[in-house]
Amino acid sequence: MPWYLYLACKQLFPSGRFPFFTAISVLGVTLGVAVLIIVTSVMGGFGYEIRRMIVETEGEVDVKVTGYLSDPQDVLAQISATPGVAAATPYVKGVVGVQANSRPAYPLFRGVDVGTIERVANLGRFTNPPSAIANLDDDSVVLSSQLATSLGVHVGDKIEIYSPLLIEKLKNDEVFLPREFRVVGELYIGHQQLDSSTIYGTLRAAQELYGLGRSVHGIYVRLKPDVDEHAVVARLNTTLPRATTQAYSWMESWADFLWVLNLEKSINFFLLLFIVIIAAFSVMSSLLISVVRKTREIGLLGALGARPRDVALCFCAQAFIIGLTGTAIGVGMGFGVLAIRNDLVHGIARLMQRQETLRQFYQFSDLPSHTLTSDLVMTVVASIVISTLAGLIPAWRAARLKPVEALRSE
Amino acid sequence: MSEVVLAARGLRKSYQSGGLRIEVLRGVDIALGAGESVSIRGESGSGKSTLLNLLAGLDTPDGGNLSWGGEPANANRRATFLGIVFQSFYLIPEIDALANVLMAARMVKAPGAVERARAQDLIARVGLAERATHLPAQLSGGERQRVAVARALMNAPKLLLADEPTGNLDEQTGDAVVELLLGLCRETQTALVLVTHNAAYAAKTGRQLFLRDGVLNGSNSVAVSSR
Ligand SMILES: Nc1ncnc2c1ncn2[C@@H]1O[C@H](COP(=O)(O)OP(=O)(O)O)[C@@H](O)[C@H]1O
Ligand SMILES: [Mg+2]
Numbered sequence: 001m002p003w004y005l006y007l008a009c010k011q012l013f014p015s016g017r018f019p020f021f022t023a024i025s026v027l028g029v030t031l032g033v034a035v036l037i038i039v040t041s042v043m044g045g046f047g048y049e050i051r052r053m054i055v056e057t058e059g060e061v062d063v064k065v066t067g068y069l070s071d072p073q074d075v076l077a078q079i080s081a082t083p084g085v086a087a088a089t090p091y092v093k094g095v096v097g098v099q100a101n102s103r104p105a106y107p108l109f110r111g112v113d114v115g116t117i118e119r120v121a122n123l124g125r126f127t128n129p130p131s132a133i134a135n136l137d138d139d140s141v142v143l144s145s146q147l148a149t150s151l152g153v154h155v156g157d158k159i160e161i162y163s164p165l166l167i168e169k170l171k172n173d174e175v176f177l178p179r180e181f182r183v184v185g186e187l188y189i190g191h192q193q194l195d196s197s198t199i200y201g202t203l204r205a206a207q208e209l210y211g212l213g214r215s216v217h218g219i220y221v222r223l224k225p226d227v228d229e230h231a232v233v234a235r236l237n238t239t240l241p242r243a244t245t246q247a248y249s250w251m252e253s254w255a256d257f258l259w260v261l262n263l264e265k266s267i268n269f270f271l272l273l274f275i276v277i278i279a280a281f282s283v284m285s286s287l288l289i290s291v292v293r294k295t296r297e298i299g300l301l302g303a304l305g306a307r308p309r310d311v312a313l314c315f316c317a318q319a320f321i322i323g324l325t326g327t328a329i330g331v332g333m334g335f336g337v338l339a340i341r342n343d344l345v346h347g348i349a350r351l352m353q354r355q356e357t358l359r360q361f362y363q364f365s366d367l368p369s370h371t372l373t374s375d376l377v378m379t380v381v382a383s384i385v386i387s388t389l390a391g392l393i394p395a396w397r398a399a400r401l402k403p404v405e406a407l408r409s410e
Numbered sequence: 411m412s413e414v415v416l417a418a419r420g421l422r423k424s425y426q427s428g429g430l431r432i433e434v435l436r437g438v439d440i441a442l443g444a445g446e447s448v449s450i451r452g453e454s455g456s457g458k459s460t461l462l463n464l465l466a467g468l469d470t471p472d473g474g475n476l477s478w479g480g481e482p483a484n485a486n487r488r489a490t491f492l493g494i495v496f497q498s499f500y501l502i503p504e505i506d507a508l509a510n511v512l513m514a515a516r517m518v519k520a521p522g523a524v525e526r527a528r529a530q531d532l533i534a535r536v537g538l539a540e541r542a543t544h545l546p547a548q549l550s551g552g553e554r555q556r557v558a559v560a561r562a563l564m565n566a567p568k569l570l571l572a573d574e575p576t577g578n579l580d581e582q583t584g585d586a587v588v589e590l591l592l593g594l595c596r597e598t599q600t601a602l603v604l605v606t607h608n609a610a611y612a613a614k615t616g617r618q619l620f621l622r623d624g625v626l627n628g629s630n631s632v633a634v635s636s637r
Contacts, residue, residue, distance in 0.1 A: 003516035007502070014504035016545060300500040303468055304561075305489025305517040404469045407496065 003306070004314035011290070012318055022322065025286050028279030029326025030333060033383050036272050037334030040375040042341070043265045045368030050261065053189050054250050056122040059089075060229050061221035063236065063247045068215040075245065079219060082235055084227040087119035090216040092206035096199070097162035099178070100151040107147050107197035109161070111206020112136075120222040123187070123200070128155075132185025138205045142185040147197035157183050161199075163209035179209065221247070269378070276383045280390035283322050287315055287394035298398050299406025312399035319391020323384040331380065341367045413479075415568045415601040416442040416465065420474035423460055434460045436624030437474065444568065445599035447592065449612035452621035458605045461621060462573045465603065466494055479568055489517045492569040493562030493600075495591070497577035499554040501546040507557045508533055508542040514564035525564075532560040536590060552583035559591055569601045576606065588614070
């Protein structure tokens with residue numbers, strides 16, 4: 001080990017006494033790193049939950065049709081035969097008018113093929129009762145809970161649905177009556193964006209409302225586990241007729257939404273990185289104090305034959321070691337807190353007597369956490385680099401000291 | 411004179427302080443053979459430390475030239491060529507006595523078993539075998555200076571420069587340190603330059619020099635200096 005590394009270690013962790021100054025510098029970095037890991041992991045957890053919500057309501061790939069697909073069976077067969085595809089289900093979706101208790105609403109009506117939808121999606125996870133979608137018939141619907149609340153309807157109530165065909169019929173002076181549906185379940189996904197007012201009904205009901213005959217608007221596709229979705233999307237787009245159909249991965253379909261989610265996470269990351277930057281300032285000031293305090297010893301090192309470059313490395317190494325130690329402990333601490341996050345959240349809720357609020361506000365009563373390797377690597381690299389940079393000014397000050405003047409200083 | 415360890419010719423050094431130019435050294439000549447010892451005396455402020463720093467290559471002279479072992483002095487050779495003992499001991503407080511001695515070896519290369527054994531031996535020779543694992547703060551002034559002496563000798567230098575090594579010590583302790591310094595240098599054939607105020611210590615060296623008005627004079631100027 002070169003002398004400057006040896007001395008850097010010894011100055012940080014002197015034999016025979018508790019390294020108080022070092023501990024404080026390390027603690028700053030530790031806290032910054034721990035908070036970064038906790039926050040990016042929890043935000044990653046929410047993102048992961050949202051991804052699951054999207055995929056479990058719509059599958060991973062959406063084959064969208066320009067206009068409508070009048071004979072879906074051929075395309076369905078073609079999609080199902082594509083390598084990597086596990087299942088496919090046709091859908092019709094469009095805006096309808098709803099009236100109940102004299103309150104109107106204009107939700108999105110999703111017509112799903114009851115026979116195959118559960119092979120692609122996992123809607124049962126979000127509905128009450130869980131079998132609501134599987135038991136749909138052409139006269140029943142499932143409402144998103146937000147919509148049910150705003151209309152004031154409950155399971156068992158009836159609602160009236162007006163389709164856009166109504167306008168056509170009115171033009172021709174025909175009499176048109178709204179269709180009546182029974183509400184057989186509620187759907188609650190748990191995210192504002194995804195929970196926006198939606199009605200699930202059968203494919204046939206939707207086709208009738210839109211006067212589509214046997215045509216559909218598109219096909220949801222579920223992939224086999226661990227298949228690269230972009231590869232499958234590319235494959236589908238080369239085999240399917242270009243003019244009418246186009247496959248999109250869920251990431252492409254939700255690109256704007258995912259971009260906003262990612263932006264939120266990046267902003268948080270950079271804001272929290274300031275904790276590490278502030279910690280780095282404390283590392284810098286404690287090393288600067290150390291340079292001043294050790295001026296005569298630095299002069300002595302010169303007298304013993306140390307080169308200025310090595311003296312600088314000695315202080316840079318100290319900053320690096322502080323950064324490394326702080327980051328290592330911070331990573332441990334971050335994951336430690338994440339491991340007990342639910343106990344913490346429930347404990348706080350219990351203390352404040354807010355357990356019910358918590359359960360109502362978040363659909364998952366447990367705090368999600370998902371650590372992306374890329375976030376972890378970014379946190380670790382950023383904090384070590386920033387801490388090491390904090391050593392540059394002290395190192396430069398130390399290297400600039402002339403041995404003779406340093407030894408003369410009192 | 412067998413082998414020339416140290417040779418300086420016409421060393422000059424001046425300091426600029428507050429618009430005033432103080433010429434501290436005005437052409438110092440000195441030559442030292444292997445194992446030879448000299449003492450330098452002079453009034454406080456006469457430039458003894460300035461001279462020693464120049465000889466050690468810690469500072470650059472305004473003029474003159476300096477050679478170590480027949481070759482031009484060069485800061486890269488300092489660690490192996492010479493050892494320095496200062497008035498203050500300047501031990502590194504975070505590491506124990508033995509590690510302080512080893513520090514000199516570390517400057518050259520990572521120490522192995524040979525270097526460790528040598529450091530142990532030197533610590534024993536300065537009479538601190540029992541205290542090798544003590545931190546500087548746990549040692550007395552005399553003991554610290556002994557550690558500094560052992561450190562200066564660690565790399566088996568050809569030359570040892572000592573700048574008032576007893577200046578911070580009481581008389582008895584000082585006597586012991588000087589005896590040690592002279593004894594070890596004789597034993598190891600290390601040339602010694604001893605800056606001191608003490609005539610008795612100076613008398614124990616092979617040659618006595620005086621620094622006055624920026625030049626070094628031989629023992630014939632004793633009368634002038636101690637008037
Ligand atoms: N860096 C410096 N700047 C200005 N003057 C200095 C400096 N170093 C030494 N001097 C002056 O040079 C003279 C000699 O100093 P020094 O070599 O320390 O003397 P000695 O060691 O003989 O007591 C003193 O007058 C001192 O004030
Ligand atoms: Mg002096």
